[in-house]
């Protein structure tokens with residue numbers, strides 16, 4: 001049905017590595033099928049688009065489903081090296097009654113003929129006849145009158161405070177087709193502008209297509225002959241096989257390595273697919289209360305289902321103010337740089353000018369660890385000791401990766417994460433919630449409870465009885481070692497906490513039953529062999545008690561030195 005409703009004169013047009021072009025884009029051979037012309041489809045990675053009638057031609061890096069583009073013009077980096085205002089070349093895009101352009105995700109710049117019109121923007125530089133202004137105003141979507149667009153492209157080493165975020169190899173442009181033109185197109189008409197610059201719809205057929213169906217077709221470029229659908233699905237399957245279709249940046253991922261590295265160097269907004277607010281509102285049943293998955297520091301998270309069938313978690317930021325926009329930008333920047341099997345993928349986000357700031361993540365269906373340990377999904381000892389050990393190692397590996405990846409984030413500061421991870425370790429050992437108001441006032445906080453037990457040498461009181469602490473010597477040894485490691489993570493003094501790398505390494509050693517100090521200091525080769533064997537070469541219970549702690553950072557047993565380590569074990573959790 002979708003196929004027959006598609007304008008048969010305008011099937012999606014193959015365009016090399018860019019995939020298929022569909023309205024509002026078309027090629028030079030089929031100008032009536034689109035509003036913006038793409039050239040060089042037969043030359044991979046050299047396709048160009050003309051921005052408006054008589055507008056500039058720019059190279060296309062990516063075309064996204066929501067009509068956003070990543071463009072580049074190789075001339076700018078050279079010009080910018082001069083650091084002068086006049087080094088910026090501008091291009092003027094004439095206004096059209098059929099569509100408009102938006103620069104949603106970057107610090108767009110304009111060259112204005114009149115200095116006074118720059119009010120409301122941050123001035124970047126001003127030279128005799130030129131005013132170069134920095135676009136930093138969420139309410140302005142398009143260039144102010146009298147200004148033309150400049151898209152500077154910076155080299156990676158450029159350190160300007162205003163410009164450090166500007167994409168080094170290209171820029172982002174969103175094409176917004178007017179509603180009249182979309183309606184016209186959906187009725188198989190052609191959008192035209194008459195000699196007075198007014199909109200006209202020629203050759204339309206009346207019909208009752210609804211907007212969402214059109215959106216679907218435009219979004220996915222599906223609707224040509226059946227064969228085309230087959231071709232598309234083969235194309236998608238191939239991309240999936242290559243493992244790039246499902247990646248967070250899939251829609252921007254190019255098979256050209258040079259183009260890919262350019263994209264990876266992108267600023268906060270690049271490389272992330274953009275979703276429309278309405279699509280996400282639809283996916284979450286208008287942010288229905290019943291779809292709420294939980295609340296976090298930045299916003300509420302909702303379950304949603306996208307039109308393409310993907311299940312997603314949509315995070316809606318609490319307030320749409322400038323600070324939030326900054327946090328939004330940070331989170332995107334961080335997430336797009338991360339690739340780890342234990343970290344949730346970011347599928348995309350809304351434009352920062354959208355009605356709401358939304359982040360779209362891969363949906364994780366099985367709840368949180370806390371749900372399974374002591375929440376809605378908990379059932380006694382469903383999580384056995386080996387499972388808990390694996391959860392600890394996998395989580396530590398993700399955190400160690402984050403710390404190694406040079407990411408600075410509100411809650412990604414090394415040693416406070418180590419503290420939080422210590423609490424997770426105790427949760428895994430004890431199956432108790434991190435905070436429980438029904439506990440004794442000094443033990444509401446699980447960290448305090450754990451510290452008290454460890455100091456009293458009463459780890460058995462801490463460990464969930466169902467784990468076999470008393471019946472299985474190996475579990476007893478491992479649980480004791482993990483408790484001691486958690487104890488180190490929970491030090492009030494940040495400096496006393498081990499790094500996440502060390503924590504991960506120690507957990508791995510505990511898992512394979514490797515004794516600490518002795519093996520480490522004696523035969524390095526033995527140690528390697530041990531690891532490669534992947535089985536406990538020594539019976540863990542024979543290992544010297546508390547050797548773990550000696551090995552990590554301190555020469556003495558925690559039991560004997562805890563008073564020195566913990567200045568105040570009754571204070572509430574301090575994680576920063």
Ligand SMILES: Nc1ncnc2c1ncn2[C@@H]1O[C@H](COP(=O)(O)OP(=O)(O)OP(=O)(O)O)[C@@H](O)[C@H]1O
Pocket residue numbers: 293294295296297298299300301313315344361362363364365368411
């Ligand atoms: N991708 C997801 N899949 C399923 N549920 C999720 C997902 N992301 C978050 N949730 C649910 O929403 C809750 C809040 O998530 P959020 O990421 O905002 O929490 P947080 O880590 O505490 O937040 P923050 O880092 O902003 O302080 C989570 O505890 C979880 O229950």
